[in-house]
Amino acid sequence: MGHAQTLIAMGGAFLAAAVLARIGGRIGLPTIPLFILAGILLGPNTPGIVLVADPHDLEMLSLLGLVLLLFYLGLEFHVDDLKEGGRRMALAGGAYLALNVGAGLGFGFLLGWGTSEALVLAGVLGISSSAIVTKVLVDTGRLGNPETKPILGIIVVEDIFLALYLAALQPVISGADSLGSAALDAGKAFGFLLLLAAAARWGTKVIGKLIATKDNELLVISFLGAAVLVAGVSEWFGVADAIGAFMVGLMLGSTSSGERIRALVHPLRDAFGAIFFFAFGLSIDPGDLPTVLWPVLIAVALTLLMNVFAGLVAARIYAFGRGPAANIATALLARGEFALILATMAASAGLDERLSPFIAGYVLILAVLGPLAAGRSGLLARVLPGRDADGDGTGGGPAGTPDRTPLAAGH
Template identity: 45%
Template sequence: MHLGQDLLTLGVLLVVAYGLGRLAKLVGLPSIPVYMIVGLLASPHTGWFPLNFESADIELIAVFGLVLLLFSLGLEFDQEEFFGNAGKLLISGGSYVLINMGIGFLFGMMVGWGTREALVIAGMTGTSSSAIITKLLIELRRLANKETPMILGVTVVGDIFIAVYLAIVSVVLSGQTEIWPIVLQLSVAFLFLVVMFTIARWGGRVVSRLMRTKDDELFTILFFGLAVLFAGIGEIIGVTDAIGAFLIGVVLGASNYRSKIERVAVPLRDVFAAFFFLNFGLALNIAEFGSVITIVVIAVVMTFALNIGSGILLARLHGMGAPEAINTAAILANRGEFTLILATLSVSAGLDHRLQPFAGLYVLIMAVLGPLFAANSERIGARMFRSAERAAVQHRERDPILDEGINLVEAATAGMEPGDDTPTKEAVDRIVEQAMQQSDDVAERRREPDY
């Protein structure tokens, strides 16, 4: 009877998630906050749902969701894009990461929860959601935009950073205090990273031969088994299951079967990821939001401010203007699954219990405001551009070329008495028109990037 009730409850929750998801799509919101809200409604802490359901009942399925989220992230890692433009990408992507993570860490220290908590908060507020970014670029039809290659490049660098960051965080959260065990664990973690990236870079043909099979069922079992296997290896050697899944995704993405894996993995990821976000919502307690709401609001404002500044910096580094800067800021501001992954890791490591409600409320707010900002960024950028044009027009009225034209008119009419050969009104208008045309030409040249 207990199993039947659990299946009934879970089925109801998924159907409710479908209904709310349809409504969310109408206003351009991603599915992440929808699943969290459904879990929050069914949470035993709220008592709003008539059927009893415990988070532990779907914990293993939620782990599969986490594994497939990171596996898909690794699968989508674009090696050619990274290694082909490594220098430029490292400068732009590295600048973004350093600015957002650095200030995020300072913010975490100001919160006063502890150094380890500050490191986690820096990751929560400083890393964008690759899944939401990719989805928004497709849904908003911006793949052909001028700034899109730059955004994707920053995302690629962010993916590499996530791998390194998780390796460091796993050591920090282990609670180890002696120096040599820490050095050993970090060495093992980085060796794992180097070996896996090396295989991905130069072992694509070997991996392709190992993956060769015409049976779709066996093919699915193989890649899913590898994702779970390497997640377990990552957990055992101390770099977390998430990074293990990410790295095997990078390796399989280098094979000839990347497209085939994606066709099968994406639906599996979406289903299991729904359980991950649902499970996270079940663990939330609305009563705890009051203790973190001020910090969350500050974090949200900080995130948008940092991303606007970062967007302007990235646009200038790539020779782009204000509209591209606003689009970049709006897309990269989106936060999501990685924040929740860090919250899950922090809970298992026994860090400050407020990190979980902080992450939950932060993602709920950002997952709503981020896509709305992205959907309206072109309109905002257009208004800013029009404001800049109006400022140029005002400057044009004081332009030296126009002043020169006015001086010509004044010189032509100065000292003339009535009855003299005074220039006609048509001649004066012609001189003024020529001066205005010259001023327009200068204003146009000033708007060009190379001016």
């Protein structure tokens, strides 16, 4: 009976996500908030049909969805992009983190919930959802746009920061007094990041030969195994599993098998990505939200403002106009999986009980608002300072218009 329930939950999750996405497509809504809505409506926290009583039942499928989303993101972000634009990428990513993490920390102290709580809120407000950003870029057809490189670069910088932040935060919120232990964890995470970067920089040819095969079945098994294995090893070293999957995609995307891998991973990415967002909805209890409504709305407004500033800064660094600035600001708006990880850490450490509903409400609003805003970024571009879209590197159209370069058209 247990296996039957699991299969029913899995099949129902796929079908519910598909039905809502079809409905949304007819009225022009993006799929991400609809997948999340399906999880909320069919989960244990709302009345009516409960398809999945325990969100942990879909935990592994959800994790696989996250791994595949970030693996695909790595396939689109070539090693040459890192080598050629490293300085500008670091500046744009650093500016984004300074604005958003700084605002989150200040907001946390203003709430008066405590120092540990403020440090948690700095991460919640400061880090974008890599999974949602990836899906937004795919859905809007902007993977070939020039401003997508700084967007992906900021995500990379965020993930590097994330590894170090988590290593430093854990002993602080748990009350540990060993700075040596925290330094060791941070050093271990940073060392593994350097190892992954070195493999991406100098090991591509060897990796390409190891994975090369004419058999599509073997190729799928090979790249899927590599992405999942490295994601797991990354987690063990204190690095986010997402960045491990991203780095594998970065390596394989530059090999002779890269184009075939992109084509083969598409259906896997879309199917399991839908489950990731569905499971995300399962974890949200709408009944908790009224108790923290005003702090949530203030935090959302603050994040909107900081993202606009960050988009303008990144556009200036890359000499883009206001169209790409609006695309950058809205594409990076959503918060997601990392914030939920922090909510779990905070609950385990016995921090203020208002943190969990706050994070759930904040993430839910931005997970819905982010894709909607990205699809209508042209409205924001009209009110931003700077040049119009013509000649400013938007990739052939105004903000919010899918790019029609061969790369984007293939997705």
